[in-house]
Amino acid sequence: MLTVQRAVSLRPYTTFGIAANADYFAEVASETDLQTLLQLPDLAKMPKLMLGGGSNILLTRDVPGLVVKLSIGGIEVVREDDLHIYIRVGAGVNWHELVLFCVDNNYAGMENLSLIPGTAGAAPMQNIGAYGVEVEQLVDHLEAIDINTGEKRRFAHADCQFGYRESVFKHELKGKYIITSVTFRLDKTPTFHTRYGAIQETLDEMGITDDKLSIRAISNAVIKIRRSKLPDPAEIGNAGSFFKNPEIPAAQFDALKTQFPALPGYPTTEGQVKVPAGWLIEQAGWKGYRHGDAGVHAKQALVLVNYGRATGNEILALAQQVQESVNRKFGIAINPEVNVL
Known part of the structure; x- marks a missing residue:
């Protein structure tokens, strides 16, 4: 059920754990709920802030207007060809859980992006990347809702104007669209990226020889590296x-x-x-x-x-x-x- 709350603390919804409040707060689990929310007369003209995993934001003040927590779920295979498989992912899906889903199903491409905090919808906005892979290499297209009209639009890869930690959603279209789903193109035959950071060294420590190399081994190596040097937001x-x-x-x-x-x-x-x-x-x-x-x-x-x-x-x-x-x-x-x- 769609509910709009007043004066909600955002501390639990951001990984920095900063004390700040939202004037109005709503969590949406579907595109329909989101479109309904945007059409409510009392909220239409309010400023709006979208939150996914809250892992890429620093709040320095209370947030006026409406904060929307995107919890749109779902992972589905939409098509495949000889080389690739395409999966449509809801914007609220946890990014690391998505990576593990792909590893479990032997869909290659995301393994170097293991354990990055956040959600699938925020990934293309920020063009997240690590260890030689950026998410723009995996995005086929995405869907987003126009904040003002509530209409859904499809953005092809080129429309997103990806750059290093950049996309059109951080510039010309900032605050104008809400990403609701992303369709990723994954490889059936993996290309291993092991020459970045300490991946090869970690694989060696794990006893992974070339004949045992797999996307799961790379994912495990990346997880080991990140856990060794990056703080867990649940603790710090x-x-x-x-x-x-x-x-x-x-x-x-x-x-x-x-x-x-x-x-x-x-x-x-x-x-x-x-x-x-x-x-x-x-x-x-x-x-x-x-x-x-x-x-x-x-x-x-x-x-x-x-x-x-x-x-x-x-x-x-x-x-x-x-x-x-x-x-x-x-x-x-x-x-x-x-x-x-």
Whole structure:
């Protein structure tokens, strides 16, 4: 049953665990419920915030208007061909549970994205990625509801305008559409991505030889890596990686390399080099820093944490201090991956 509540605490609905309230709050489990909610006269002109898993947002204040928790479920195979299988996934499906579903059914492509917090609907909006794979490589199309009209629209892959941790839903169409389902194209024959991060090293430690390599083995390796260095939001409030890895011109990278020989970098396109933000933050001296209940995680400097009662503004102030420090030391701007409200 569709219910609209007043003055609801959002602490349980975000992984940072920040104390903030919503003026109005509703949870929807179907497209029909969502369309009905959007058509309610008293709510039509209110500002609206969509929440999936709440794993990529930092709240610095109470949220005016209506907060909608998307809990649209369902995973179904919609078609297949000789090479691929296509699955339609409700926006509220937990991302890691979706990855495990694919691994269990031997649908290849998502295994490197194991244990990323969040939901299927938020994945293309943010274009999540890890260990050499980005979700844009897997999206066939998605469906979304126009917030103003309640009409459903299909977005082909090209319509989403994917970029590094970017999509059209973070820019031109921000706040205009609500993603309700995503159709992913998975491979029947896997292509293994093991040359990123510590995947190959972890596979070796697990005794996985080339003849035993599988998408399940890679998924297990990624889970092991992430659990070893990333805090569990159920224990310490966080939103995973707080900053995006910056890309800088190759000439700038080469100049910095003479000053900082250990500086890691990964060539991308058009003469750019991607530099790990976590390395920059650690070298600037922030790893393990804590002020009150706001801190930088002791095992992964890319993660800002709430040890209990930090406010959103305290976390934001820390983030800004980290940004300024990295810029002073390296001349590199690092930008938040997390949405700040």
